[in-house]
Amino acid sequence: MEFAQIKQTVAQLKDDMLNAAIELGSIPGVNPRMGGEGEAKRVAWLQAALDGHGIPYTVFAAKDSAVPEGERQSVIVRIAGSEQTDKTLWFIAHLDTVAPGDPNAWHTPPFKPTIKEGKLYGLGVEDNGQAVISIMYTCAQMKRLGLQPKCNIGFLFAADEETGSQYGLRALATAGVFGPRDEAVVPDCGSSEGTFIEVAEKSLLWVEFTITGKQAHGSMPHLGINASSVGCRLGVELEDTLKEKYAYKDALFDPPYSTFEITMKHANVDSPNVLPGRDVFAMDMRILPKFSPEEVLDTINRVISKYEYRYNVKISCAYPQRADAAPGTSPESAIASTLTNVLRAGGIQAYCGGIGGGTCAGILREYGMPAVVWSTLDELAHQPNEYLIIDNLVQDTAVFLAVIQEYC
Ligand SMILES: [Zn+2]
Structure with missing residues (x-):
């Protein structure tokens, strides 16, 4: 399917995606080391949403006495590949948020997502709500369109990103969830036009x-x-x-x-x-x-x-x-080149580059996994009046589907 065609099918889901983003944004997920109770209630919401789409998942738990439940949960959805079953392309989002900070700096209530002029305002709607919704709908749409990938596709909704991923990505990596041939897309940073693909950090x-x-x-x-x-x-x-x-x-x-x-x-x-x-x-x-x-x-x-x-x-x-920065991901790696090609085919002059540090993709690179950070957003993370641009939910989801179609 051409990119424009994929985007058209995703655009029909825009209202559903927006509603899901509003529901998710209404549930506090403040990291326990930033004064919150963690992402447990968001995990419960996600599980119900995946059940609603008929998508099976597993839960990975890491013990953490800082939350009432005594553990932090990450949710994993796996779709088996038809040929390369020892290789997984991961899409990774995180469920926790930072604290809202000074309440007077917010023009809308941080835990009551509010629509204004094509944008949705609220704490965590961009960081990392946009990614949670986009990858969830990528997964739902794969099922709907009957997309059969050549390698495995993994969707990971991780706990505990905002204070270092000890009870999320690091625990998952240590437990051997990732394989030596795996690669990853981490939509946790990006640029307004979606041109920038982050492959390295200082x-x-x-x-x-x-x-x-x-x-x-x-x-x-x-x-x-x-x-x-x-x-x-x-x-x-x-x-x-x-x-x-x-x-x-x-x-x-x-x-x-x-x-x-x-x-x-x-x-x-x-x-x-x-x-x-x-x-x-x-x-x-x-x-x-x-x-x-x-x-x-x-x-x-x-x-x-x-x-x-x-x-x-x-x-x-x-x-x-x-x-300390891990070695960067090569712009020639399969994931970086596929994403670049998909974006260029969609009319976006994408390029790979490095930043001053640091995202959780660095953790994956430490384990030797090629990982790119990409998303279409205005970089409002950790700021009052954080918003996501509603159209970007459609754009990012369409790009992920096109990447899955092209990859392997
Ligand atoms: Zn983030």
Whole structure:
């Protein structure tokens, strides 16, 4: 079937999909480590919806004492392939959401999805409600159209994505749910026109530096050690050193190089006549997969030791966040090239690229699985007044069906 034809059949389901998105968005699924009760009620809704479509599924449970049920459930639907039965193409969505944040920042109630001008507003409707509904209807439509894939197709509705996937994707991977030939589409990030296919991530590293000198009166600097003065020099030298040592251009990424930026600077003393005895600042670093965060930390350590020795200060480091990038997925992999071709055939000038980090596709890549992140959306995740564009439910579902038809 041509893409336009597939899209036409999916368009007939638009109202059903919208209603499903509204129902799902009305059920709180706030991650327990962000103050909620988890996604259990959404899992129950999904099971009822799959039952309604006559789609069989299995449930994978991971023990977690942070939720009332004592476990987190992910739902798996499998459709057997006709030829390559040792290979599965996965479509992966997550059921949990972040917390709504400041209620006053919302113009519509976060847990009461509201339609306005072709958009549906509500917490989690885009992240990751759009994907949950799209892949559920991809599955329902496969059944309706009698699509018989050559390899297995898996639809995974995962728990616990928003705080690191320990009780979702990681637990599933550790349990051996994924096979060595599997590939995946993760619709958890994207672009407004659907042109961007994410295939790689930079490593993410935040370092907070604390310089301890000795406080003194501003008029008697010889009695103290000015931690702020040392901090300023250290920050600049770190930026310069790292940018020079790890200068390398990889056109897959935007920007195409590693970034090392001084960001947060903590308040120090209350008065201009006090020589600060303590200085704290942070750096945000996004490191191309070509370099390891470990070697960057080693370079930082060398600069720090020089400063401690030269200025007689103590410098300590904390690491509020670190996510080491797995090797990227090749744009030539079957899934990346199939998705690119399907989109181009549909008139969308798709291209593969990398981002500054990090999505749960990184977890799959850690396990050696080629995984692409793609969706058509305005990137409203984790923001007040999050919305999904209703037409994108149809678009994404049609693209997934076309990918299944082309793949293998
Ligand atoms: Zn998400």
